[in-house]
Amino acid sequence: MTVPIAKLSFWGVRGSTPTVDPATWRYGGNTPCLELIAPDGTQIILDCGTGLRMLGSRWAAPNGGKAPGTHILVTHYHWDHIQGIPFFSPLYVENNEFHFYSFRSKFLGRDSLKQVFEAQMAMPYFPVDMSAMSARRKFKEMDGGDSFTVGENKITARWLNHPQGCLGFRIETPAGTVAYATDNEPGDAKMDESLRELAAGADILINDAQFTPEQLETTRKGWGHSSWLEGVKAARHAGAKTLVLFHHDPDSTDRMVDSILRQAREEFDSVFAASEGMVITIGAPGDPVQAHMPGTRTALRREAQFRAKVCGVTEGGKDFEEETVVRDISLQGALISLKHLPRLQSELQVTMEAPGADGVQSMNLRGYVVRIDEGPEKGHVAVGVVFTD
Ligand SMILES: [Zn+2]
Numbered sequence: 001m002t003v004p005i006a007k008l009s010f011w012g013v014r015g016s017t018p019t020v021d022p023a024t025w026r027y028g029g030n031t032p033c034l035e036l037i038a039p040d041g042t043q044i045i046l047d048c049g050t051g052l053r054m055l056g057s058r059w060a061a062p063n064g065g066k067a068p069g070t071h072i073l074v075t076h077y078h079w080d081h082i083q084g085i086p087f088f089s090p091l092y093v094e095n096n097e098f099h100f101y102s103f104r105s106k107f108l109g110r111d112s113l114k115q116v117f118e119a120q121m122a123m124p125y126f127p128v129d130m131s132a133m134s135a136r137r138k139f140k141e142m143d144g145g146d147s148f149t150v151g152e153n154k155i156t157a158r159w160l161n162h163p164q165g166c167l168g169f170r171i172e173t174p175a176g177t178v179a180y181a182t183d184n185e186p187g188d189a190k191m192d193e194s195l196r197e198l199a200a201g202a203d204i205l206i207n208d209a210q211f212t213p214e215q216l217e218t219t220r221k222g223w224g225h226s227s228w229l230e231g232v233k234a235a236r237h238a239g240a241k242t243l244v245l246f247h248h249d250p251d252s253t254d255r256m257v258d259s260i261l262r263q264a265r266e267e268f269d270s271v272f273a274a275s276e277g278m279v280i281t282i283g284a285p286g287d288p289v290q291a292h293m294p295g296t297r298t299a300l301r302r303e304a305q306f307r308a309k310v311c312g313v314t315e316g317g318k319d320f321e322e323e324t325v326v327r328d329i330s331l332q333g334a335l336i337s338l339k340h341l342p343r344l345q346s347e348l349q350v351t352m353e354a355p356g357a358d359g360v361q362s363m364n365l366r367g368y369v370v371r372i373d374e375g376p377e378k379g380h381v382a383v384g385v386v387f388t389d
Pocket residue numbers: 015016078080081183247
């Protein structure tokens with residue numbers, strides 16, 4: 001019997017508005033869009049931020065075209081969660097079928113999401129109107145507490161605390177459970193309970209981590225967002241196994257997200273900061289949650305050989321120091337062969353010896369672990385780092 005495995009891809013992780021600032025490229029600048037492929041091939045898309053365009057450009061029909069359509073859950077109607085819709089190319093292809101789920105907004109009334117489509121594509125905001133979208137589209141309304149099944153998977157919605165309302169979703173698949181709780185502010189007893197229900201025993205809790213705990217208490221109180229600390233508390237309380245910090249503030253540089261992640265990891269064992277291109281597999285034997293980072297972002301090209309000393313933290317949290325050879329190097333990053341298994345999204349100190357005009361020179365760089373693959377030699381892993389200095 002094959003083991004059921006689900007695959008969760010992050011296409012957009014930024015909150016509020018897209019960013020193209022180079023200081024934010026490592027975590028990514030597209031607004032919320034996630035894709036979950038359940039073990040039975042059911043394709044579920046969470047939110048339609050600008051990340052949806054990327055998903056569309058790498059489009060693969062669900063289950064090789066055998067599954068009856070794609071299911072798209074929209075949490076709410078703020079720009080950052082709907083802005084990718086007109087740019088999602090599969091909507092313009094005749095044989096595709098999409099089932100959209102969202103709530104009836106009191107500001108829009110019946111068919112809220114359909115109205116959002118029409119408004120976004122009305123002239124003069126967009127050059128073509130809805131009639132150009134030839135894919136089949138079905139719209140369903142959901143309310144907090146509603147649930148339905150698609151294939152072998154159960155989807156439940158709950159209200160979260162956010163201006164003009166926002167739904168959180170819990171998706172139970174045979175491989176494991178994912179709770180998606182973006183755009184929510186703690187402090188409302190009823191909605192805090194909703195969050196716990198969504199996240200109860202979940203394998204993955206994706207929680208809003210836009211602000212620092214200090215901001216959340218002071219200048220950003222009432223803005224409808226959360227912090228890494230509140231995410232840790234919620235994960236602990238609900239017994240969620242892995243926490244993913246999500247909806248990064250557009251003003252948060254990669255360095256700031258690094259620091260947020262570091263603090264969260266001091267308080268909770270399994271935490272990742274959502275990163276554009278990151279893929280998490282759920283249900284693999286021996287390691288129920290595995291994260292992978294995108295390879296394309298770290299163009300590793302130069303063939304070279306540098307002796308290097310690497311200091312870092314292992315996956316188990318222990319400090320290590322190792323002498324090795326750096327094989328591929330570019331200005332952005334390097335591929336390093338190591339016997340130790342460093343933690344994904346942790347920092348390595350890489351000291352390299354490079355031949356210079358006055359003999360061998362020592363070069364100190366800070367590398368951030370973006371990927372880990374099987375190494376070329378037995379007992380080694382190939383660690384991709386991006387230099388952050
Ligand atoms: Zn948002």
